[in-house]
Amino acid sequence: MNWSEFFYMGGYAFYVWTAWGITAFALCWLFLQAKLSNAKIKSEIIRQIAREAILSENNADSN
Amino acid sequence: MNILSSIWKAVSRGFHRLGSPREFYTISNYLTPVFGALFLVLSLIGSYYALFVAPADYQQGDSYRILFVHVPSAWLSLFIYVVMASAAAIGLVWRMKMAFVVAICSAPIGAAFTSLALATGSLWGAPIWGTWWEWDARLTSELILLFLYFGVMALYYAFEERRTAERAMAVLAVVGVVIVPIIHFSVEWWSSLHQGATVFREGGPAMPPSMLTPLIYMALGFTFFYGYILFLRARNMVLSNERKSKWVRALLQPQTLQPQGLPSKILQAESGKEGTQ
Numbered sequence A: 001m002n003w004s005e006f007f008y009m010g011g012y013a014f015y016v017w018t019a020w021g022i023t024a025f026a027l028c029w030l031f032l033q034a035k036l037s038n039a040k041i042k043s044e045i046i047r048q049i050a051r052e053a054i055l056s057e058n059n060a061d062s063n
Numbered sequence B: 001m002n003i004l005s006s007i008w009k010a011v012s013r014g015f016h017r018l019g020s021p022r023e024f025y026t027i028s029n030y031l032t033p034v035f036g037a038l039f040l041v042l043s044l045i046g047s048y049y050a051l052f053v054a055p056a057d058y059q060q061g062d063s064y065r066i067l068f069v070h071v072p073s074a075w076l077s078l079f080i081y082v083v084m085a086s087a088a089a090i091g092l093v094w095r096m097k098m099a100f101v102v103a104i105c106s107a108p109i110g111a112a113f114t115s116l117a118l119a120t121g122s123l124w125g126a127p128i129w130g131t132w133w134e135w136d137a138r139l140t141s142e143l144i145l146l147f148l149y150f151g152v153m154a155l156y157y158a159f160e161e162r163r164t165a166e167r168a169m170a171v172l173a174v175v176g177v178v179i180v181p182i183i184h185f186s187v188e189w190w191s192s193l194h195q196g197a198t199v200f201r202e203g204g205p206a207m208p209p210s211m212l213t214p215l216i217y218m219a220l221g222f223t224f225f226y227g228y229i230l231f232l233r234a235r236n237m238v239l240s241n242e243r244k245s246k247w248v249r250a251l252l253q254p255q256t257l258q259p260q261g262l263p264s265k266i267l268q269a270e271s272g273k274e275g276t277q
Helices: A003-011 A013-062 B002-019 B021-053 B062-094 B097-128 B137-158 B162-189 B209-241 B246-251 B259-271
Strands: none
Touching: A003 A013, A003 B062, A013 B062, A013 B097, A013 B209, A013 B246, B002 B021, B002 B097, B021 B062, B021 B097, B021 B209, B062 B097, B062 B137, B062 B162, B062 B209, B097 B137, B097 B162, B097 B209, B137 B162
16 A cells, blocks of 8 residues: 555545544643643742742741 | 452552552553553554455445454544543432542533544545534434533533532533433434444344454453543642642652653752752
């Protein structure tokens, strides 16, 4: 079997490749979205910890 | 009997450990990459056999290769709903924090697979049935499933208070589970364009091994993918929900974890000092 025949899919190329393509796209999207929101949540919490560290430091200075 | 009771004790201890967000975070740290790796291996092998090795169908030619993404998506759209509804029920009955997390994190994944099942089915129907969409029992009930997933998500995000949101979402998820048998049996109860069950049916699968094997690989691979994404999302939600707890703070202390040197920069900028020696 050669490659052009393979991509031709017996004339159903558009339907088969679109179906496989949107599936691959959706799985990648689910993965990336989970990874991005992980980075976002972690940096939010780290910022919060840093902010509170400064506040307690300033309080210690003024006392 | 002693062995049985000790097994039961071990299982219930494991269940209780997973029920605590902190323990879940620790255990899932090891399980998550395993699920991801299993997904990759199974779906790559499955794709290879589905696209290169399996023969063309004698009636539908190569168009039937959509089956290898359509059936696993459809299977997961139902499987995820059952997991979500069970988790929601456990959360409602035993007030388990992690059960609600599993339920709400499953909803968007389920919605994604339901959309995929509908879209790939439409792409298959266009050349074979001659129509992209028909208001037939199987297609319509699957569309209702998609709206149920959206409803569960919308209900959760509609409430400010998390406890209320969790309970409201869980009630809808549990009530909506009636759609699952309706979808499964829709092709038997009503006359439908959609074909009947070919894998889970009386008398075994009506499919040659050359087609059935890659399908099983794909279905298993997709199921592990669901587990993988569920763990990733649940870990995010646990971090977010428990952000005030000591263990999350210890985990993300600037001394132990410094992504992009963020904390020290913020420290300098926000304190307005020259340095923090």
